[in-house]
Amino acid sequence: MRSHSMRSNSIRKFLYISPFMVLLAVFAYYPLYGWVYAFFDYMPPIPLSQSPYVGLKWFHSLVENQVKIDQLLQVIKNTFGISGLSILFSWLPMIFAIFLTEIKAVRFRKFIQTVTTLPNFISWVLVYSLAFSMFSSEGVVNGFLSQMGLIDSPVLLLQNSEHVWITMWIWITWKSLGWSAILYIAAIMSIDESLYEAAYVDGATRMQVIRHVVLPSMLPTYFVLLMLQIASFLNNGLEQYFVFQNAFNKDTIQVLDLYVYNLAMGGGSYSVSVAISMLKSLISVALLFSVNGLSKLLRGEGIV
Numbered sequence: 001m002r003s004h005s006m007r008s009n010s011i012r013k014f015l016y017i018s019p020f021m022v023l024l025a026v027f028a029y030y031p032l033y034g035w036v037y038a039f040f041d042y043m044p045p046i047p048l049s050q051s052p053y054v055g056l057k058w059f060h061s062l063v064e065n066q067v068k069i070d071q072l073l074q075v076i077k078n079t080f081g082i083s084g085l086s087i088l089f090s091w092l093p094m095i096f097a098i099f100l101t102e103i104k105a106v107r108f109r110k111f112i113q114t115v116t117t118l119p120n121f122i123s124w125v126l127v128y129s130l131a132f133s134m135f136s137s138e139g140v141v142n143g144f145l146s147q148m149g150l151i152d153s154p155v156l157l158l159q160n161s162e163h164v165w166i167t168m169w170i171w172i173t174w175k176s177l178g179w180s181a182i183l184y185i186a187a188i189m190s191i192d193e194s195l196y197e198a199a200y201v202d203g204a205t206r207m208q209v210i211r212h213v214v215l216p217s218m219l220p221t222y223f224v225l226l227m228l229q230i231a232s233f234l235n236n237g238l239e240q241y242f243v244f245q246n247a248f249n250k251d252t253i254q255v256l257d258l259y260v261y262n263l264a265m266g267g268g269s270y271s272v273s274v275a276i277s278m279l280k281s282l283i284s285v286a287l288l289f290s291v292n293g294l295s296k297l298l299r300g301e302g303i304v
Contacts, residue, residue, distance in 0.1 A: 038275040058275040078165070079255040083233050085169040090229060094222050096177055097184035098214055102206070113185075116178025127171060128243040131158065159248035168253065172240060187221045188214060227295050231288035234280050256280050 038058055040051040063069050096116075103109040119127075134140045137154035145151045160167075191214065199209045236255040245253050254262065256276065264273035 034274060035278050037271050038278050040271060042271050044270070054271075058271045059279075061272060062276065074251060075254055075256055075259045078252060079234055079236055081165045082168055082236055082255060085165060086172065087226070087229055087233075089169070089173070090226050091222065092173065093177055093180035094184045094218055097181040097188060098210060098218075100181065101185060101188050102210075113178060113181075117182070118178070119175045120179035122175070124239040124243050127175060127240070131171070131244070156248070158244070159246060161249040161252045164244075164249050164252040168240065168244065171244075183221060183225065184218055187218050191217045223295075227291045231291045232284060233287055234284050 037048065039053060039055060040048060041054045041057075042048055042051045061068070062072060100109060100113060103112065132139065135157040136142070137156060141157070142151070142154040145155070157167075195213050195217075196209060199213050204212065234256055236257055238257040238261055241253050241255055241258045242261065245258065260273045260277050260280075263269045263276070
């Protein structure tokens with residue numbers, strides 16, 4: 001009877017998660033079938049079944065001449081640069097969460113948390129509209145500087161290609177800081193109250209409590225999120241770079257995801273874009289298992 005009950009519970013739990021497994025199979029694994037396009041000379045609207053098989057031709061084409069090599073290296077450089085900035089400052093949401101929980105006025109704390117979380121739900125199209133209204137040649141900032149007599153001609157902030165990595169990191173941070181801090185706030189809320197009481201009994205100041213109680217309790221959450229971020233190092237996203245790209249900054253803003261999109265939609269090179277996307281996915285999986293191995297080595301447990 002006991003084994004029958006355990007089997008029934010197992011079946012019931014499996015049925016609970018089965019809809020999510022179906023969604024995962026449909027939207028995550030079934031699209032992998034599209035990788036076959038990387039091995040054919042596919043030109044729509046000709047069906048794939050009638051397209052000639054070319055093997056590894058499109059993979060070889062990525063490095064067939066110096067121009068393509070330089071272009072691909074620039075795209076990889078952009079990807080590494082922007083992802084590197086995100087990882088370098090990945091501690092910001094944790095610090096923000098600490099200072100947010102230190103605000104004693106409940107209404108003011110909730111107001112700050114709401115204001116900083118809302119940008120996460122704003123589409124990148126609206127974010128660019130805001131940026132354009134503020135920083136375009138006829139925007140608010142240039143209008144103010146012109147009226148103050150500080151500039152003679154508009155400062156082309158959105159067309160500047162020299163600081164694209166930093167400006168995009170600022171926009172991404174502004175949009176995601178409050179949302180990313182939620183996990184750290186949850187980690188702070190789960191800290192045992194006896195640890196605070198013991199620290200105060202020992203005469204610790206508030207900053208010492210943060211240093212010796214709060215931070216150590218948050219580090220496991222931080223390292224797990226950091227390792228997941230490293231594992232998705234090549235996945236910068238598409239929308240933010242697509243809306244902010246223009247003829248002036250295209251060379252420095254084009255990351256791998258945007259490069260794949262531009263090849264497929266702009267140049268019609270569907271098979272080449274699939275080949276690059278395929279390589280990116282394989283490298284991301286390799287990074288995930290490498291980071292998981294590092295996690296087991298340093299923390300004694302993996303993340304997957």
